[in-house]
Amino acid sequence: MAYKAEYIWIDGAEPTHKLRSKTKILADGEEPGVWGFDGSSTNQAEGETSDCVLKPAFICPDPIRGGANKLVMCEVLLPGTNKPHSTNSRAALAVVAKKYAKHEAWFGIEQEYTFFEGARPLGWPERGFPAPQFGYYCGVGADEIFGREIVEAHSDACIAAGLAISGTNAEVMPAQWEFQIGPVGPLEVADQMWVARWLLYRIAEDFGVTATLNPKPVAGDWNGAGAHTNFSTIEMREADNAWDYIDGACKALGEKVMEHVQNYGAGIEQRLTGRHETAPWNKFSYGVSNRAASIRIPWQVGVDRKGYIEDRRPNANMDPYTVVRLITDTVCSSFAKGVAKAPAPKKAAARK
DSSP: OOEEEEEEEEOOOSSSOOEEEEEEEEOTTOOOOOEEEEGGGTTSSBTTBOEEEEEEEEEEEOTTTOTTOEEEEEEEEOTTTOOBOTTOHHHHHHHHHHHTGGGOOEEEEEEEEEEEETTEETTOOSSSOOSOSSSOTTOOSTTTOOOHHHHHHHHHHHHHTTOOEEEEEEOSSTTEEEEEEEEEOHHHHHHHHHHHHHHHHHHHHHTTOEEEOOSSSSOSSSOOOBEEEEEEOHHHHHOTTHHHHHHHHHHHHHTTHHHHHTTSOTTHHHHOSSOSSOOOTTOOOEEETOTTSSEEEOHHHHHHTOSOEEEOOOBTTOOHHHHHHHHHHHHHHHHTTOOOOOOOOOOOOOOO
8 A cells, every 4th residue: 555755855945944845655665765856946956957856864654644654854965966965964964973973972952942823922912912931931821831732742743753852841931832852863863853843843734823943033031942952972971080071072162162153043143142041142151050151061960970061052943963063073073182181060059
């Protein structure tokens, strides 16, 4: 019996790429193979030479259609040469992930997003604003929480697809939510995050709602939306001097501030203002339990002196392939030069 394979890819929209997809009908037992699309309609080719190639990179069950149907996350290649298209950021990550495989990097990405109904956030009054931020974060009750039924449907879909979703929560601004993917390896976390985003958009369709990754969806005294990226290597998790590696990772990231920030999502200066639990976009800092720092070292990591760090700078609209590549390359290349003895962390109160 035939089944449907939904081919998903990243287009050439600027300044933030969008997801595209189309359906291919395959015979029972036939695996999804190379396909193509019109690149002139996605800002990836000229009309005179418009063909682009889709190469399957990550395949999982389709939880929306069910049965034998599949979701197929693809890389975009150039026809004839099969070289990566300029919009194919996965190919560059694959090179870096292979180069530093011995460090066994793990990533966990916290994807924040905002539900909109028409021109306003879901549940917001037609005129004016809801109550100021306070009761919405991890809140409960129809007066403060909007869109939970969509979040539940999305979580169930990610689980059914076999994605490494590890949690969800309501965020600080009403109609704003978060889900987390990881911890898994560099390519796995980025592939799965793109598929999870596609599922979010697709499921929101059924509710007549849109989900946006706009990093500052509402101007003014409202939190922006980020994609905090948690990272560790085997040295940071298990070495006898793991704390030296953690401190060394933070220092390495501090040496390439602008290279990272400029590739952490369009509009980053609107969100990283030094307010609303962010550090200024053009200043670098790190510290234990510090959500106002560029890099937060979780409280428990400071106690255990081993574990992971959280880069709080990436925008909600960042490209996971690019962010994961930059962090892996910057930190792991610095480890090859050795790490200096780090001072013991200062004690800090935990935030639940």
